[in-house]
Amino acid sequence: MSLLHTHQLQIGYTQAKGAPKVLQQDISVSLEAGNIVSLMGQNGVGKTTFIKTISGLLPPLGGEIKYGSQNIRKLSAVQLASKLSLVLTERPHAFDLSVIELIAIGRHPYSSWLGTLSKKDREVIDWAISETHINYIANRKLYELSDGQLQKVMIARALAQETDIILLDEPAAHLDLHNKIEVMMLLRKIARQGKGILISTHDMQISTQLSDRLWLFNFNSPVQQGTPEDLILDGSLEKALYLSNFGYDMIHGAVAMEASGPKINLSGDPTRSFWTTQALKRNGFQISEDASLSLKVTDTNWILESPKDKAAFDSIEQLLQHLQSNK
Numbered sequence: 001m002s003l004l005h006t007h008q009l010q011i012g013y014t015q016a017k018g019a020p021k022v023l024q025q026d027i028s029v030s031l032e033a034g035n036i037v038s039l040m041g042q043n044g045v046g047k048t049t050f051i052k053t054i055s056g057l058l059p060p061l062g063g064e065i066k067y068g069s070q071n072i073r074k075l076s077a078v079q080l081a082s083k084l085s086l087v088l089t090e091r092p093h094a095f096d097l098s099v100i101e102l103i104a105i106g107r108h109p110y111s112s113w114l115g116t117l118s119k120k121d122r123e124v125i126d127w128a129i130s131e132t133h134i135n136y137i138a139n140r141k142l143y144e145l146s147d148g149q150l151q152k153v154m155i156a157r158a159l160a161q162e163t164d165i166i167l168l169d170e171p172a173a174h175l176d177l178h179n180k181i182e183v184m185m186l187l188r189k190i191a192r193q194g195k196g197i198l199i200s201t202h203d204m205q206i207s208t209q210l211s212d213r214l215w216l217f218n219f220n221s222p223v224q225q226g227t228p229e230d231l232i233l234d235g236s237l238e239k240a241l242y243l244s245n246f247g248y249d250m251i252h253g254a255v256a257m258e259a260s261g262p263k264i265n266l267s268g269d270p271t272r273s274f275w276t277t278q279a280l281k282r283n284g285f286q287i288s289e290d291a292s293l294s295l296k297v298t299d300t301n302w303i304l305e306s307p308k309d310k311a312a313f314d315s316i317e318q319l320l321q322h323l324q325s326n327k
């Protein structure tokens with residue numbers, strides 16, 4: 001079921017001289033219930049402008065935005081707030097509020113005209129706080145929070161809004177790895193309950209591991225869409241992110257380190273070999289089966305063998321020191 005779709009949407013902004021500047025055009029996409037979509041593209045390609053346009057903060061320059069069967073233009077601000085929640089990177093203005101007060105604002109579309117919270121409102125607020133693991137900061141003021149803590153609070157507020165659609169602009173920008181994984185798992189769980197989640201991100205883990213689909217914004221060419229794996233295999237992701245020049249290693253999701261130094265034939269435990277390979281390549285060594293120098297990675301050590309010599313090392317650091325001194 002499509003929760004949100006755009007038809008030939010044109011996005012951009014109005015310049016000081018008054019003429020509109022088009023950033024992207026002919027965007028026809030659909031956000032389905034139960035799906036996570038990542039919006040990707042280079043800096044300045046128009047991702048935030050798109051998110052702001054579909055959430056009604058910026059006017060479209062052309063085309064159509066529909067929530068279900070309703071055109072966005074027919075929806076009041078309160079109606080829109082009951083359909084979508086938005087997590088932007090900007091810090092909220094009301095910095096003197098406490099965390100719990102900010103999250104309670106997410107209940108605004110449902111609370112009475114006096115703003116009084118019902119029992120249900122309180123339950124939902126408690127649920128949002130507990131799902132995002134922010135109980136320990138619930139009574140702090142927003143100005144007391146770190147960037148990462150604030151980011152989780154903004155996600156909690158979006159959850160408390162209980163909308164079918166959640167739009168997030170760079171949700172992991174300030175999160176450490178633990179918190180990023182926690183948020184990723186939470187978004188996955190919520191999506192599978194039937195929500196549609198759109199994330200604008202530069203994070204490869206979020207876009208390729210978590211997302212069901214990618215929408216790729218390019219400069220001077222149409223938006224591409226598909227499952228992450230298809231767009232990786234046909235080269236679209238690499239092209240959209242201008243990674244071809246760097247020899248981006250799409251298997252490991254990392255820059256392929258160019259090496260032209262001595263060759264080493266490496267074998268052994270896969271995990272330990274993976275990290276050994278990374279350290280060797282960073283130091284200029286090539287991994288090759290036709291090398292006279294062989295390295296066996298065991299559970300406990302690293303055994304280096306040349307036609308003349310054999311030595312064992314207890315750590316990658318020791319191995320590197322030996323290799324560097326004999327280069």
Ligand SMILES: Nc1ncnc2c1ncn2[C@@H]1O[C@H](COP(=O)(O)OP(=O)(O)OP(=O)(O)O)[C@@H](O)[C@H]1O
Pocket residue numbers: 013014015023041042043044045046047048049050
């Ligand atoms: N009101 C405005 N006035 C002038 N330029 C603007 C305005 N709004 C957006 N832009 C420009 O439009 C381009 C797209 O901005 P946008 O923030 O949508 O990009 P983005 O894809 O989200 O980039 P990033 O990955 O860096 O966050 C940028 O070059 C930005 O400077």
